[in-house]
Amino acid sequence: MKNLSYPFRLILLLSVVISTGLSAGTPDNELNIFRKLSGKLQSVKTIAYHYTREFTYPAEDYHSKSEGEMYIDFSKENDLAGFRYQYRDTTGFSIFNNAELFETSAEDRTIQVKSKVTPADFEGLSPLYNSIITLRNILPAVISDQSILKQVKDTLIGKKQYYLLNFQTQDRYPDYLGKSFTLTTEKIRFYNTIIVDRKSFLPVSYIQLKKGSRDVNRTDFSRIVLNPAEPKENSWYYSTYLKEYKEKKRESVKLIDAGQVAPDFNLVRNETGEKVSLQQFRGHPVLLEFWIRNCSYCIKAVPDLNTLNTRYGVSGLKVLAINTMDSQQAIHQFVDRHKVHYDTLNGDASVNENYGVSAFPQIILIDKQGIVLYSGDLNISILDAMIGKSL
The missing domain is CATH 2.50.20.10 (Lipoprotein localisation LolA/LolB/LppX)
Known part of the structure; x- marks a missing residue:
């Protein structure tokens, strides 16, 4: 054979x-x-x-x-x-x-x-x-x-x-x-x-x-x-x-819960190369998507995230897609091929650990004060209601 x-x-x-x-x-x-x-x-x-x-x-x-x-x-x-x-x-x-x-x-x-x-x-x-x-x-x-x-x-x-x-x-x-x-x-x-x-x-x-x-x-x-x-x-x-x-002791990974303070991070905006922190968006609700290139569900999430970005971006929502696993070139190819209309960030993989992310994609919605409102799968109906209330 x-x-x-x-x-x-x-x-x-x-x-x-x-x-x-x-x-x-x-x-x-x-x-x-x-x-x-x-x-x-x-x-x-x-x-x-x-x-x-x-x-x-x-x-x-x-x-x-x-x-x-x-x-x-x-x-x-x-x-x-x-x-x-x-x-x-x-x-x-x-x-x-x-x-x-x-x-x-x-x-x-x-x-x-x-x-x-x-x-x-x-x-x-x-x-x-x-x-x-x-x-x-x-x-x-x-x-x-x-x-x-x-x-x-x-x-x-x-x-x-x-x-x-x-x-x-x-x-x-x-x-x-x-x-x-x-x-x-x-x-x-x-x-x-x-x-x-x-x-x-x-x-x-x-x-x-x-x-x-x-x-x-x-x-x-x-x-x-x-x-x-x-x-x-x-x-x-x-x-x-x-x-x-x-x-080596096995470490348990648990996704950050609603009600917790969202950990700050210092990453790089792929589109411009500038440094980005969560703290700089205080006063705005922030939607984080943790994703990787090799993920069909991450691909299917793009249109929905584009919609949320268009619908609520003018009112102050910041949509940030975090990928610390793939190369910058691979991320650029993904953004171009799938027409991503929101910012993508990369850098230190410890941000995944800080948020308890072990699977992709994962969504974290953070309010204006930096408190986690939602963590889990991309659920548009839930996120629509929560984002509307947080603006």
């Missing part, structure tokens, strides 16, 4: 055409293919594979690819989450041993340990994104939900036969563990394609697209081995690695 990029992209385009033509109801013979894949994954006790995760967002001129080696044990005694795993790549490794979750950084030789693990702790872990674990858990829900349109097609890749299992979801997508669906805050139709080896009946790729977008999220599973040799027993315990890695 080497060098599959081009044919897989061709299959991807074909699957989108197929998916958009799905109709209500799934023939039993096609539904049985979904059931067979689900049954196969449910029967797996242990599995190892080479995992590749690739994001391609043409509108943002963004492409990211990461890969590593995954081992998963689904044995019954792993009852906390239904599995334990080890994942290793060039940046370090991540291990969950059914009691503790720990990750290392090869760069600074540190190890972070999390005890009392909850399902929320698995969200955001790269090796679990649209993984075998995700598919194993989400397929029963996909099969049983009649509102999810499903279809199966045959295809050839390099003279080898595969199934294309297509299904659509509206305003929701599988979470990292596949235990449930994450709901979107806007109307989005997701096209999902699982490419299945007809001989082994194991998935080799999971591809996600969104209607009206050229963005592609893709995960590949290659060099799959069922019932592989188990890692050494002491490899499951973080104490084994303390001679090589220094333990």
Whole structure:
């Protein structure tokens, strides 16, 4: 399964055409293919594979690819989450041993340990994104939900036969563990394609697209081995690695609450290069947006923020979009491409920590006296009412 990029992209385009033509109801013979894949994954006790995760967002001129080696044990005694795993790549490794979750950084030789693990702790872990674990858990829900349109097609890749299992979801997508669906805050139709080896009946790729977008999220599973040799027993315990890695305490991040004093900052206005502080806007309500380039929701926020800036800017509202993660060139490209009509700031990333920002975009509305009125997602109806009262 080497060098599959081009044919897989061709299959991807074909699957989108197929998916958009799905109709209500799934023939039993096609539904049985979904059931067979689900049954196969449910029967797996242990599995190892080479995992590749690739994001391609043409509108943002963004492409990211990461890969590593995954081992998963689904044995019954792993009852906390239904599995334990080890994942290793060039940046370090991540291990969950059914009691503790720990990750290392090869760069600074540190190890972070999390005890009392909850399902929320698995969200955001790269090796679990649209993984075998995700598919194993989400397929029963996909099969049983009649509102999810499903279809199966045959295809050839390099003279080898595969199934294309297509299904659509509206305003929701599988979470990292596949235990449930994450709901979107806007109307989005997701096209999902699982490419299945007809001989082994194991998935080799999971591809996600969104209607009206050229963005592609893709995960590949290659060099799959069922019932592989188990890692050494002491490899499951973080104490084994303390001679090589220094333990780093995990810091909890909480978004600043309404009622708190907004921390001052000193950043740079991208448009002019001048220094900007929050203090200089005292006497005006200020709306901060924390954003990054690689974020479809940040793109979709631009028209709404432009509207707020136009509607209330003449009355004194200051809209400031803060990006401390991307280069100045990348920010300029974003501003030009998406026609941003409000000021963008960059500089010291500590402003993110001071406001408790760990996801993007995040909105902070501050009153004339520098007190936080609102913090959270971009909710135009809430912000409209609050801004009107604060002017």
